[in-house]
Amino acid sequence: MIRFTHTSKRYPSGFDALQNVSFHMPAGQMAFLTGHSGAGKSSLLKLIALLERSSRGQVLINGQNLAKISRRRIPYFRRNIGIIFQDHQLLFDRTVYDNVALPLIIAGYPRREIGKRVRAALDKVGLLGKERKYPITLSGGEQQRVGIARAVVNKPPLLLADEPTGNLDPELSRDIMHIFEEFSQVGVTVLVATHDLALIHTLPYRVLTLKGGQLVNDTDPSE
Amino acid sequence: MASGAPSRDIGLRRGPLTALRVYLLRHLQVLFYSLGVLSRSPFATLMTTAVIGIALALPSGLHVVLKNAQQLSGGWDGAAQISLFLKRTVQDDEASRLARQIQKLPEVANVSYISRREALQEFQRLSGFGDALEALKDNPLPSVLVIHPTPAASTPAATEKLLHRLKDYPPVDIAQLDMQWVKRLYVIMELVRRGVVVLAALLALAVLLVVGNTIRLAIQNRRDEIVVMKLIGGTDAFIRRPFLYTGFWYGLFGGVIAWLLVSLSLTILSDPVERLTGLYQSQFELSGLDAATTGILIGTSILLGLTGSWLAVGRHLRDIEPT
Ligand SMILES: Nc1ncnc2c1ncn2[C@@H]1O[C@H](COP(=O)(O)OP(=O)(O)OP(=O)(O)O)[C@@H](O)[C@H]1O
Numbered sequence: 001m002i003r004f005t006h007t008s009k010r011y012p013s014g015f016d017a018l019q020n021v022s023f024h025m026p027a028g029q030m031a032f033l034t035g036h037s038g039a040g041k042s043s044l045l046k047l048i049a050l051l052e053r054s055s056r057g058q059v060l061i062n063g064q065n066l067a068k069i070s071r072r073r074i075p076y077f078r079r080n081i082g083i084i085f086q087d088h089q090l091l092f093d094r095t096v097y098d099n100v101a102l103p104l105i106i107a108g109y110p111r112r113e114i115g116k117r118v119r120a121a122l123d124k125v126g127l128l129g130k131e132r133k134y135p136i137t138l139s140g141g142e143q144q145r146v147g148i149a150r151a152v153v154n155k156p157p158l159l160l161a162d163e164p165t166g167n168l169d170p171e172l173s174r175d176i177m178h179i180f181e182e183f184s185q186v187g188v189t190v191l192v193a194t195h196d197l198a199l200i201h202t203l204p205y206r207v208l209t210l211k212g213g214q215l216v217n218d219t220d221p222s223e
Numbered sequence: 224m225a226s227g228a229p230s231r232d233i234g235l236r237r238g239p240l241t242a243l244r245v246y247l248l249r250h251l252q253v254l255f256y257s258l259g260v261l262s263r264s265p266f267a268t269l270m271t272t273a274v275i276g277i278a279l280a281l282p283s284g285l286h287v288v289l290k291n292a293q294q295l296s297g298g299w300d301g302a303a304q305i306s307l308f309l310k311r312t313v314q315d316d317e318a319s320r321l322a323r324q325i326q327k328l329p330e331v332a333n334v335s336y337i338s339r340r341e342a343l344q345e346f347q348r349l350s351g352f353g354d355a356l357e358a359l360k361d362n363p364l365p366s367v368l369v370i371h372p373t374p375a376a377s378t379p380a381a382t383e384k385l386l387h388r389l390k391d392y393p394p395v396d397i398a399q400l401d402m403q404w405v406k407r408l409y410v411i412m413e414l415v416r417r418g419v420v421v422l423a424a425l426l427a428l429a430v431l432l433v434v435g436n437t438i439r440l441a442i443q444n445r446r447d448e449i450v451v452m453k454l455i456g457g458t459d460a461f462i463r464r465p466f467l468y469t470g471f472w473y474g475l476f477g478g479v480i481a482w483l484l485v486s487l488s489l490t491i492l493s494d495p496v497e498r499l500t501g502l503y504q505s506q507f508e509l510s511g512l513d514a515a516t517t518g519i520l521i522g523t524s525i526l527l528g529l530t531g532s533w534l535a536v537g538r539h540l541r542d543i544e545p546t
Pocket residue numbers: 011012013015016017035036037038039040041042043044195
């Protein structure tokens with residue numbers, strides 16, 4: 001599903017955020033991406049979502065070479081990726097329902113279908129019944145779950161999360177990770193960037209470790 | 224990806240006609256969504272649309288005034304006439320002969336002769352100076368031949384030519400074209416018309432800038448929203464749409480305000496104009512904005528609104544990218 005081959009990312013400032021990174025994640029796998037602050041975790045996720053483009057090497061997503069995707073095609077490409085951000089990126093002047101429905105509206109789903117899918121997604125993250133609320137009236141953990149519902153509402157085959165538990169307490173963090181596990185169990189590929197080592201060591205998933213832009217460790221307990 | 228592009232799947236499954244209907248429905252939704260956004264800040268919306276309305280009312284109003292002036296002067300189109308004032312020494316029979324001679328010219332419709340005595344009588348009757356003129360020993364007025372050209376020869380150029388020919392007859396003292404002032408009026412009106420066109424162009428540019436700037440601010444205000452849209456796969460067209468429709472509404476409301484302003488001004492003006500033309504015994508009715516002009520006004524306004532927002536969106540939407 002995700003294949004990096006000798007991929008490097010140099011920002012216009014001249015800083016090398018990623019250097020010669022190579023790894024492969026098969027479809028349906030769940031993995032953590034970790035490393036110190038500034039190690040390049042966010043940069044790696046941005047390359048996958050085409051928020052940035054690699055300077056050298058290749059990124060293949062589901063066999064598709066990202067270098068070959070034109071700017072015009074990027075929106076269609078992104079619809080296949082659910083992205084979850086530490087700061088949620090919710091629209092605060094719209095209800096929970098409208099926030100979660102947004103990807104479906106963008107993709108042009110008919111109204112009835114939208115209602116069904118939004119409720120299913122909210123159910124999955126345990127927020128059914130809060131559709132009419134505004135995000136500002138929700139707790140941090142609930143807001144994060146709205147973000148997850150929005151990311152999964154159109155059933156993307158790939159889920160990326162950047163510090164999804166950044167400012168949540170350990171118990172809420174475990175809840176969130178559990179939601180990701182559930183998606184992974186139904187075949188979604190999940191890549192979570194986090195430096196919550198305490199949490200990820202309790203979970204039986206692959207861990208990719210970045211250091212100074214290089215992939216220094218790749219452990220998979222299932223192997 | 225296997226489950227990629229679900230929207231296309233839906234479109235195929237439901238057939239092209241339904242897809243089209245869904246598409247149109249979405250546009251309609253965005254149209255009214257953007258109207259809703261505008262109505263949430265009615266004061267700001269009114270300010271912007273009022274500026275557009277005033278800017279467009281000005282050239283539209285002038286256009287109407289000009290049209291009325293043309294109508295008013297159009298009645299005098301065939302009123303070209305040449306007066307030949309004959310020398311004081313010319314006697315009645317010589318004048319009659321000249322009249323017959325002129326009558327034969329192909330450009331001339333008719334000639335009437337006003338003798339010195341008739342001229343005096345008419346002057347006495349019209350001026351009310353009857354008694355005062357009685358006191359004069361000598362008739363101070365010359366005899367006059369009044370010549371009406373045929374309609375074909377009534378154009379300014381043709382009458383001018385005729386005038387020059389008539390001036391050369393020996394008995395003629397002064398030849399005068401009474402159309403001179405009509406011609407001058409035409410020149411002035413043409414001048415004003417071009418002025419209105421220039422003014423309209425400048426004000427249209429102003430409307431474009433007003434709408435463009437307003438949309439630019441709207442884009443900046445909704446920067447976060449645009450970023451989120453782009454993050455979750457919103458195409459440029461999708462993100463652009465509400466702003467374009469906002470421009471559409473600005474244009475529509477601005478056009479309606481312009482129409483209201485012009486109509487109101489005409490209503491206020493119609494009374495004094497009636498009194499004024501009444502003084503000149505003229506049957507004149509102030510004509511307002513007809514359906515075609517109204518259509519052009521509102522259509523232009525909408526077009527300006529759309530263009531203004533299109534320019535703003537084109538310039539500023541690309542700058543906003545998620546990082
Ligand atoms: N747009 C940019 N221009 C220049 N340098 C950048 C840019 N974005 C990130 N960097 C640099 O690249 C390096 C890696 O950044 P990145 O955000 O990928 O780190 P990270 O592992 O996500 O860190 P954190 O855990 O703090 O989020 C950092 O040193 C950062 O300063």
